[in-house]
Amino acid sequence: MKKLxxxxxxxxxxxxxxxxxxxxxxxxxxxxxxxxxxxxxxKGGKEALKNxxxxxxxxxxxxxxxxxxLAETDFSEYxxxxxxxxxxxxxxxxxxxxxxxxxxxQVYLTPIASxxxxxxxxxxxxxxGTADPFANADEIERIxxxxxxKWHRVPDANHSLETEDxxxxxxxxxxxxxxxxxxxxx
Numbered sequence: 230m231k232k233l234x235x236x237x238x239x240x241x242x243x244x245x246x247x248x249x250x251x252x253x254x255x256x257x258x259x260x261x262x263x264x265x266x267x268x269x270x271x272k273g274g275k276e277a278l279k280n281x282x283x284x285x286x287x288x289x290x291x292x293x294x295x296x297x298x299l300a301e302t303d304f305s306e307y308x309x310x311x312x313x314x315x316x317x318x319x320x321x322x323x324x325x326x327x328x329x330x331x332x333x334x335q336v337y338l339t340p341i342a343s344x345x346x347x348x349x350x351x352x353x354x355x356x357x358g359t360a361d362p363f364a365n366a367d368e369i370e371r372i373x374x375x376x377x378x379k380w381h382r383v384p385d386a387n388h389s390l391e392t393e394d395x396x397x398x399x400x401x402x403x404x405x406x407x408x409x410x411x412x413x414x415x
């Protein structure tokens with residue numbers, strides 16, 4: 230059975246940053262082919278994540294960019310698909326899976342509230358911090374509960390799931406990867 234992992238970055242958080250880079254390496258360890266999308270051409274900055282009108286425009290651009298990056302991918306060839314997404318990419322990953330009918334397991338890293346519009350019930354896991362300036366932790370937790378998602382709330386972590394303590398950041402990364410590994414191997 231062929232397996233595929235698709236990495237959906239955020240705005241400014243590319244696939245070579247720790248959460249997505251190591252998740253991709255972990256997926257490869259278990260035999261997943263990897264597609265790393267690139268959203269660097271999308272302009273608008275992180276502040277658009279707080280502005281619903283600007284965000285709507287950026288979401289359209291993101292979906293178009295992702296679909297272009299996936300144009301050569303025949304999802305029907307894969308028996309196991311996982312979408313691993315960060316921030317803005319969480320909305321794009323959820324929207325594409327829903328709109329295209331792709332049965333992907335989902336890993337949502339620091340989702341923004343708009344992902345709720347597309348999340349499929351009980352399909353995935355979310356990780357978010359309590360000090361995230363772009364997403365309210367209580368709101369994300371509520372969405373996860375409503376949608377039947379597993380979730381991990383990281384105390385004092387920002388939008389990169391980082392704190393002031395470098396060693397704690399490494400521990401958080403390890404915790405996230407352990408949970409991703411469980412989803413990959415399930």
